[in-house]
Amino acid sequence: MTCSCDSYSAPAVLRACYGTAMRRTQRLFALTEYLRGRRTGVTAEALASRFGVTIRTMYRDLDALREADLPLGAERGRGGGYALDRNYTLPPVNFTAREAAVMMAIGQFAIDLRIVPFTNTLRAGLEKLRSALSASAQRELLVRLEELKFLGVPTFPVDARVRETVERAWFENQPIHITYVDGNLLETTRCVRICSVIMDRHETRLDAEDLDSGERRHFRLDRVTRAKLLSEVA
Numbered sequence: 001m002t003c004s005c006d007s008y009s010a011p012a013v014l015r016a017c018y019g020t021a022m023r024r025t026q027r028l029f030a031l032t033e034y035l036r037g038r039r040t041g042v043t044a045e046a047l048a049s050r051f052g053v054t055i056r057t058m059y060r061d062l063d064a065l066r067e068a069d070l071p072l073g074a075e076r077g078r079g080g081g082y083a084l085d086r087n088y089t090l091p092p093v094n095f096t097a098r099e100a101a102v103m104m105a106i107g108q109f110a111i112d113l114r115i116v117p118f119t120n121t122l123r124a125g126l127e128k129l130r131s132a133l134s135a136s137a138q139r140e141l142l143v144r145l146e147e148l149k150f151l152g153v154p155t156f157p158v159d160a161r162v163r164e165t166v167e168r169a170w171f172e173n174q175p176i177h178i179t180y181v182d183g184n185l186l187e188t189t190r191c192v193r194i195c196s197v198i199m200d201r202h203e204t205r206l207d208a209e210d211l212d213s214g215e216r217r218h219f220r221l222d223r224v225t226r227a228k229l230l231s232e233v234a
Contacts (some may be wrong), residue, residue, distance in 0.1 A: 023231075024061070025172055027051055032070065032084075041074070041081030042182060077230055097137040100129055101144035109150040117158060117197065117204050117221055118167045155202045156222035164226040166206065170194045177233050179226040180219055191230060192219070 031051065035042070048058040060077060062082060071085035074172050095103070102210035107126045110116045169176040175193045182188070197217065198204075204221040 016098055026232070027053070028061060028064060032065060035072070035084045037083065038083065041083040045084065075116055095129065096134065097133065097140040097144065098135065101141050104129060104141065104149045105150070106143075106144055107219040109152070112154070113150075113152050114155040114157065114204075115199055117163050117199075120164065121167065153202050155204055156197070156218075156220075158204070158221050159225070162221070162224050162227045165225070165229060166194065166221065169229055171199060173231040177228050177230055178224050181223045187225075217231065 031047065034046075034047075034050070044058050044062065045055055047062075049057045049167075051058065054060070062072065072082060073085065074080070074082050104126050107122055111119045111122055125131055130138060130141065165176065168174065173193075175191060176188065177191050179187060179189050191211040192206075193211060194206050194208045196207040197204065198207055198218070204217045206221055207216065208216055209216050
């Protein structure tokens with residue numbers, strides 16, 4: 001079966017942000033973090049220059065942030081410009097060494113047994129959790145992690161590039177082009193949209209809609225040999 005992707009137009013060339021091609025979603029996240037970290041306002045011109053886009057594109061990005069209900073305001077005069085409300089930030093979360101140990105042990109268990117396909121994201125989150133602890137809590141954490149063990153059967157391995165692409169497609173709700181090998185070793189290409197990710201013992205399955213037939217079906221993640229976002233398929 002061949003995927004008919006002709007109805008999906010190839011994307012325009014993306015503008016550079018910090019010298020690298022950056023998709024708009026990523027730029028919006030980066031823009032939000034930059035504004036959140038500033039103590040003073042910044043002009044749209046300065047933002048456009050920093051993120052390597054036109055002033056018109058930057059105004060569209062700022063409008064998109066407002067539509068997403070971010071408390072973005074504009075101040076006139078010296079030191080003015082666009083700024084997020086000073087109260088826009090997540091409150092600090094204080095974990096005890098005991099809480100962190102259990103969460104990190106379960107997280108590491110999920111990585112080792114490949115229970116969760118998005119291991120890079122999980123590993124980064126665990127590192128942030130560890131670094132937020134005090135020195136004494138980190139020492140206690142290491143002791144507790146040595147004492148807390150899990151045993152189980154790992155899921156089938158998945159190509160790292162496939163795993164990363166599937167993660168982006170799912171979190172960003174983007175259609176994806178996959179090459180799939182079924183139980184009869186028949187290789188097909190499909191255009192799908194991931195509806196949910198199912199983790200069951202030694203298998204991770206993608207519950208996805210086939211964009212050609214409109215049908216829902218499951219795809220075993222370890223049988224996906226190649227994957228690419230449709231927005232990146234010429």
